[in-house]
Amino acid sequence: MSVRSYSPLGRLERKWGWLLCAPFALGLVLFSLGPITTALGLAFYQWDNLTPPRFVGLANWHQLFHDELFWKALRNTLFYVVGSVPTGVILALGLALIVNARLPGIGLFRTVYFTPVVTSTVAVALVWTWVYDSNYGLLNYVIEQIGKLVGLKIKPIAWLNDPRTAMPAIIAMSVWKGLGYNMIIFLAALQNVPRELYEAAAIDGANRFRQFWHVTLPSISPVMFFVVVTSLIGAFQVFDQVYIMARDGRPANSTLTLVYYLYNHAFRYLNMGYACTIGMALFVLIGAVTGIQLVLQKKWVHA
Amino acid sequence: MREASRTTLSVYTLAGLIFLAFLSGCTEQSRESRTGATTIRYSRWGLPEEIQAERELIAEFEKTHPDIKVVVEFASWAEYWNKLQAQMAAGTAPDVFLLNGGYSNDYAARGQLENLQPWVDADTSLTLDAYYPQTVAIFRDKNSLWALPRDCNTVAIYYNKTIFEKRKVPFPTPDWTWQDFLEKAKACTVDENGDGRTDIFGFNAGYDSMEVHWGYWIWQNNGEILSRDRTRCLLAEPPAVEALRFYSDLVVKHKVSPDVAQSSTFGSNMFLTGRLAMSAEGSWMIRTFREAQGFKWAIAPLPKGKRKAAPVNGLGNAMYSKSKNKKAAWQLLKFLASKPYQEKLAKSGTSIPALREVAESPLYLDDTVEGKRYFLDQLAYAQPLDFTRNFNKIEEAVRLELEAVWLGRKDIESAARDAAQAVDKILAENQKSNEKPQ
Numbered sequence: 001m002s003v004r005s006y007s008p009l010g011r012l013e014r015k016w017g018w019l020l021c022a023p024f025a026l027g028l029v030l031f032s033l034g035p036i037t038t039a040l041g042l043a044f045y046q047w048d049n050l051t052p053p054r055f056v057g058l059a060n061w062h063q064l065f066h067d068e069l070f071w072k073a074l075r076n077t078l079f080y081v082v083g084s085v086p087t088g089v090i091l092a093l094g095l096a097l098i099v100n101a102r103l104p105g106i107g108l109f110r111t112v113y114f115t116p117v118v119t120s121t122v123a124v125a126l127v128w129t130w131v132y133d134s135n136y137g138l139l140n141y142v143i144e145q146i147g148k149l150v151g152l153k154i155k156p157i158a159w160l161n162d163p164r165t166a167m168p169a170i171i172a173m174s175v176w177k178g179l180g181y182n183m184i185i186f187l188a189a190l191q192n193v194p195r196e197l198y199e200a201a202a203i204d205g206a207n208r209f210r211q212f213w214h215v216t217l218p219s220i221s222p223v224m225f226f227v228v229v230t231s232l233i234g235a236f237q238v239f240d241q242v243y244i245m246a247r248d249g250r251p252a253n254s255t256l257t258l259v260y261y262l263y264n265h266a267f268r269y270l271n272m273g274y275a276c277t278i279g280m281a282l283f284v285l286i287g288a289v290t291g292i293q294l295v296l297q298k299k300w301v302h303a
Numbered sequence: 304m305r306e307a308s309r310t311t312l313s314v315y316t317l318a319g320l321i322f323l324a325f326l327s328g329c330t331e332q333s334r335e336s337r338t339g340a341t342t343i344r345y346s347r348w349g350l351p352e353e354i355q356a357e358r359e360l361i362a363e364f365e366k367t368h369p370d371i372k373v374v375v376e377f378a379s380w381a382e383y384w385n386k387l388q389a390q391m392a393a394g395t396a397p398d399v400f401l402l403n404g405g406y407s408n409d410y411a412a413r414g415q416l417e418n419l420q421p422w423v424d425a426d427t428s429l430t431l432d433a434y435y436p437q438t439v440a441i442f443r444d445k446n447s448l449w450a451l452p453r454d455c456n457t458v459a460i461y462y463n464k465t466i467f468e469k470r471k472v473p474f475p476t477p478d479w480t481w482q483d484f485l486e487k488a489k490a491c492t493v494d495e496n497g498d499g500r501t502d503i504f505g506f507n508a509g510y511d512s513m514e515v516h517w518g519y520w521i522w523q524n525n526g527e528i529l530s531r532d533r534t535r536c537l538l539a540e541p542p543a544v545e546a547l548r549f550y551s552d553l554v555v556k557h558k559v560s561p562d563v564a565q566s567s568t569f570g571s572n573m574f575l576t577g578r579l580a581m582s583a584e585g586s587w588m589i590r591t592f593r594e595a596q597g598f599k600w601a602i603a604p605l606p607k608g609k610r611k612a613a614p615v616n617g618l619g620n621a622m623y624s625k626s627k628n629k630k631a632a633w634q635l636l637k638f639l640a641s642k643p644y645q646e647k648l649a650k651s652g653t654s655i656p657a658l659r660e661v662a663e664s665p666l667y668l669d670d671t672v673e674g675k676r677y678f679l680d681q682l683a684y685a686q687p688l689d690f691t692r693n694f695n696k697i698e699e700a701v702r703l704e705l706e707a708v709w710l711g712r713k714d715i716e717s718a719a720r721d722a723a724q725a726v727d728k729i730l731a732e733n734q735k736s737n738e739k740p741q
Contacts, residue, residue: 049392050413156500161563163710248699251563252706267385269696270409 042276049272060277070278072253073261076167080257081235083171084178089227091175092182097212099183100190110187114180121177125244128173132159132245160245163254170241170255177241178234182227189223190216221301229293236286239263258282340369341631344397346376348383356651364638371631391415394625398632399639402621404441404690407449410621412692412737417622420448422633429637438617438657441687450619451640452657454648456586457615457681458515459605459674460484465598466491466503466580475581475603477677481523481549484581484606488559491580505559506581507573508550510705513698514614514688515585517705520546522686523608529689529697529726534734536726538701544719546608551708551715563709574600585616586678587654593672602674604681615685617657655679692733700725 043060047053064070099110116124131138140156147154159169197215206214217224239259242249248264249256258278266275347357354377361373376397378386384406390396396415410416423429431439431448438452460475467474472490475483488505495502509516513528521528526542529535537543553560561573574582575591577598583605584592592600605613620639622632638644645656649667655678656662668675691697704722707713713721 048413049388050410050415158563248702250706251710252712253703267388269693270388270413 039276039279042273043280045273045276046271047273048270050270053273056273060274063274064277064281069253069256069261070258070281073249073256073258076249076254076256077236077238077258079167080171080174080238081232083168084174084238085228085231085235087171088175088178088182088231089224092179092227093186093224095179095183096186096190100187110184113183116177117180117184119177121240122244124177125173125241129160129245132169134158134161161251163252166246166251166255170245173245174235174238174241178231182231185223185227186220189220193219218302225293225297225301229290232289232293233286236282236289340372341628342372342374343399343626343628343631343635344374344376345399345635346378346383346387346397347401348378348380353651353653356647360644360647363643364635368631368634368638371634373635391623396623396625398623398626398628399620399635400623401453401618402442402450403618404616404688405694407442407619407621408444408690408692408694411444411447411449415624416449417624417626417629418447418449419451419622419636420446422622422636423448423451426633426637429640433659434640434657435615435617435659435662435682437615437682437685437687438619441617441690442619442621450621451636453618453620453639454654455615455617455657455662455682456654457613457678457685458519458583458585459613459677459681460581460603461574461584461588461592461600462581462603463574463577463579463598463600465600466577470580472580474601475606477604477680479603479606481606481608485549485553485557485559488553488581489557492559501558501561503578503580504561504573505579506553507579507583508553508560509583510709511698511702513701514616515583517547517550517701518688519605519612519614520550520608522612523605523610524549525609527689529691529730533689533691534730536697536723536730538726539720539723544716547705547719548715551705554709555711555715563706589672589675590653600673602672602677604677611684613681613685615682615687617687618654619657655682691730692736693729696729697726700729 042053044055044057045053046056046059095113099106099113130136134140134156137156137159139159143154144156157165159165193216197219198211201211201215237259238257242255242257242260243263246255249260259282262275262278262282265271265278345361349357357377358375361375365371365373383401387396387400391410402410402416407416423431429451431452434452435455438455439448442448442450442452462475464474467487470491470493472487475487484506491503491505492501493503494500512518518528521538521543524542524546526540526546527537528543530537538547554562573579574584575595577595605611620636622629622636626632640658642658642661645658645661646664646666648654649656649661649664652667652670656667661667662679668679688694701722704713704718704725708715708718
């Protein structure tokens with residue numbers, strides 16, 4: 001197992017290794033690296049998908065910096081990121097701590113919280129559109145009932161049709177949907193924290209909170225780092241739920257995100273070149289944010 | 304040893320599966336070419352029922368044209384254009400495809416569409432005069448014709464007779480005016496249980512579509528949306544602003560129409576659920592409203608402003624300019640515009656056939672739906688939308704401004720002014736790209 005030699009068997013294994021990697025490597029080159037390189041080039045072209053691309057130098061970039069809608073989409077996206085990532089991570093950790101308890105039937109709860117993750121975003125978004133509906137929606141109904149209990153008449157809120165509430169509503173749904181995924185990852189990390197550390201801490205007189213702060217958090221910090229990075233990248237690329245719940249950035253472009261704006265230019269306005277420019281800007285943005293995190297992680301992640 | 308053989312086995316299985324997948328791809332290709340017939344592809348969007356009907360019709364075509372085999376491809380409305388554009392980009396668009404006026408200018412300008420005029424000229428079995436002239440006009444550009452007409456659609460008022468009767472409001476008459484319309488809408492708007500919330504609205508004033516929602520009000524007030532030469536947007540001119548004010552007041556001032564919250568997501572459903580007394584809808588909605596339960600409904604023409612005006616929009620079938628089987632494609636195109644096909648279309652009740660004699664025959668008109676005749680009456684004066692390149696972008700620019708009014712964030716004057724400005728910018732870009740060599 002541990003000895004690697006170049007025996008005939010070893011060589012055979014190496015061959016099989018490459019062979020088994022091939023489908024993934026091929027897919028990566030064909031469907032990821034290829035398109036990414038092409039998109040990088042196209043960011044400097046004007047291309048309507050149909051006639052040959054025309055080189056325009058930095059014109060797309062010039063347009064980008066003067067494009068109000070791009071900045072609007074960027075602000076909306078940042079709002080989504082800031083609104084969804086910290087909430088999502090903290091709630092997922094909390095949930096993981098709860099379902100980590102060794103109680104009978106806890107498996108059922110773990111499954112229940114994970115269900116939204118395996119449901120398609122489109123289906124979830126459609127259902128939530130009804131939850132948020134101003135006339136028949138479940139959420140307004142609940143609020144109204146609570147209002148009645150305390151003797152208040154609360155007017156129904158048009159969650160998805162008010163520019164002030166539309167994005168927060170989408171954020172809430174996305175957090176709910178993604179919770180289970182991060183919860184499972186945290187759960188796995190929690191179960192890997194050595195019990196001896198807790199015992200030692202208890203002997204040293206640490207209460208539950210101090211145990212959490214000084215044992216649990218440092219122990220799961222690499223996983224925390226992973227969760228934050230992947231959540232951030234995912235949040236920057238938000239598209240599906242916006243596409244279903246708030247077509248065309250409704251209302252008043254308050255839900256127009258970067259990827260939605262990119263999609264509009266690529267497939268609706270016949271502006272593939274400009275869409276690639278937006279894509280590259282997003283790529284740079286995500287790269288920068290991830291880079292910053294890689295630097296900062298040295299301060300808080302225990303290897 | 305056992306371990307190794309199991310791995311080998313699974314690798315072989317995987318490889319075998321991949322091989323099979325390739326193989327099946329190949330056989331499909333060879334099966335088509337082996338029949339000796341010319342294979343062409345036809346693509347359209349549609350609902351499942353329409354698709355089933357289309358399959359049967361195409362089977363009929365194949366019977367009368369044994370030397371042509373048609374592969375029919377479908378996509379939903381939302382996916383159709385993306386798919387078509389991707390296929391065009393790859394040079395593999397279908398030989399024949401369904402097209403609307405909104406996209407024909409964009410595709411034609413990029414050399415994707417075959418000019419059908421020479422084909423029409425060379426074929427004596429087809430006369431364009433037999434079709435509603437507007438359906439031809441939509442696809443005509445100087446001496447070019449980009450599609451053969453298939454159907455035409457217009458917009459009229461569908462009204463809930465049960466609500467009218469209950470509120471003791473007289474039904475709309477064929478020559479009713481904006482004022483009549485507003486009075487009826489007011490009379491039908493009601494808060495039934497007195498909870499301070501309107502339960503039934505007189506009308507539903509949407510702002511998404513030039514065709515269904517806001518365009519014809521402007522025409523009825525002697526206004527224009529775009530200048531004839533498509534270089535200027537005229538939405539900020541007094542007649543247009545006046546019309547838009549009347550229309551937006553339905554929501555903002557008179558509150559006879561639901562606000563953004565209710566209208567944007569559940570517009571047509573509100574009529575189906577009996578919460579709307581009147582709704583402006585396309586002639587293609589008949590089929591959907593047939594499902595209405597618990598109330599009776601009928602169709603009235605659009606009310607008249609300073610003049611009568613209505614939109615007409617039509618679909619056509621186009622030929623891909625890079626098709627390798629243009630002769631066979633032409634045969635299919637002719638069939639899709641022919642009397643037998645148009646008759647089937649009439650019977651399906653989804654759209655008004657573009658072939659006049661069929662539309663005005665009992666096949667289309669003999670129907671339990673009351674007032675269907677008004678659609679055809681409107682076609683006498685209905686006008687095509689102001690189609691130009693980037694039409695979708697134009698509609699969206701206007702939509703955004705109207706939405707601000709509906710949300711109560713802007714008054715209609717500044718919205719009209721800003722919309723005109725945004726549209727002018729798009730039109731200027733169109734001009735610029737026209738001058739550039741393609």
